[in-house]
Amino acid sequence: MASNRAEQALVEQWRDILALHARTQCELDRELHGHGLCASDFEVLDLLAEGSAEGDGCAFRVQEISERVHLSQSALSRLIGRLEKDGLVERAMCAEDRRGVRVALTAKGRALHGEVRPVQRAVLARMLAEAD
Numbered sequence: 118m119a120s121n122r123a124e125q126a127l128v129e130q131w132r133d134i135l136a137l138h139a140r141t142q143c144e145l146d147r148e149l150h151g152h153g154l155c156a157s158d159f160e161v162l163d164l165l166a167e168g169s170a171e172g173d174g175c176a177f178r179v180q181e182i183s184e185r186v187h188l189s190q191s192a193l194s195r196l197i198g199r200l201e202k203d204g205l206v207e208r209a210m211c212a213e214d215r216r217g218v219r220v221a222l223t224a225k226g227r228a229l230h231g232e233v234r235p236v237q238r239a240v241l242a243r244m245l246a247e248a249d
Contacts (some may be wrong), residue, residue: 140223148170148237152233154233158199160219161182161184161206162205163234164182165177165206166222178217178220179194180217191226204225206220
């Protein structure tokens with residue numbers, strides 16, 4: 118009986134995490150929409166901005182981005198295509214592996230990221246504070 122309660126508590130905790138994620142994702146999409154972005158778009162821009170802040174305009178391979186933003190390779194390729202079309206990122210062949218593609222922020226992408234970052238962080242702070 119106690120193990121059933123413990124198991125049910127575990128399942129409820131998991132469902133609470135999923136619900137918080139869904140609510141936060143929806144709120145991020147709503148807030149970022151006015152800037153022409155969705156939550157996944159911002160995650161890619163944010164990752165690229167973090168990488169460029171650490172080094173000399175660092176670019177990530179598409180595979181590296183996919184592992185960090187939890188999108189399938191095909192979904193990520195479409196997302197990067199949209200960001201590239203909007204002038205926010207640029208793709209280039211990977212020098213060390215010609216089969217690979219590297220993605221980097223453009224100046225326009227860096228500027229938009231800087232503008233939107235406080236909005237995204239405020240949503241995260243609000244939504245995660247509500248979870249406590």
